[in-house]
Ligand SMILES: O=C(O)CCC(=O)C(=O)O
């Protein structure tokens with residue numbers, strides 16, 4: 312007798328998953344083979360960086376797109392974000408030729424399928440602006456999880472590119488891992504929000520520290536475990 316599979320409303324995004332573990336292994340192996348990519352040595356998080364991923368011209372082009380589209384940032388929960396995510400942000404058109412090129416390059420670097428990637432999001436932080444500690448994966452207890460589950464499931468890897476240097480502040484801080492990354496124009500940072508078993512990794516908790524002097528621009532691409540729709 313064959314049992315029919317019914318989607319479990321109690322969800323699968325909050326526990327270990329062979330599928331998510333395999334995504335983690337494949338991307339990690341690919342990045343470790345790339346001589347241009349460096350691993351940040353920290354025991355509980357898979358995180359990598361690559362300098363000069365974008366040229367100065369490409370960074371300038373994306374900064375202009377962000378300036379043209381950015382609105383006060385929202386949070387996924389839809390909750391008030393008056394002091395939590397004070398930056399401006401906006402999704403960049405996937406049909407813009409520069410966005411297309413850069414998206415393809417992120418997919419080639421990570422090996423992640425373009426279909427799993429959410430729209431590239433631009434973000435700008437002026438002096439004093441920040442994005443307080445958060446995880447990029449979805450908390451399965453949140454009311455929006457069932458919706459996210461139906462549109463591609465859990466967020467696995469995050470790819471973020473710094474589009475400007477910042478005179479002071481603006482580091483990406485991973486407090487559970489006790490390190491932070493200062494913005495370097497053109498550098499991409501890539502981390503797995505899941506642990507080696509494919510469960511949400513609390514060590515991926517991070518924040519964008521307040522910009523003290525200068526303006527910080529980034530683009531972020533979040534990848535889902537299944538095609539995003
Ligand atoms: O701006 C940063 O350094 C971090 C941005 C971030 O956490 C995100 O876009 O999810």
Ligand SMILES: [Fe+2]
Nearest residue numbers: 445446447517
């Ligand atoms: Fe984040």
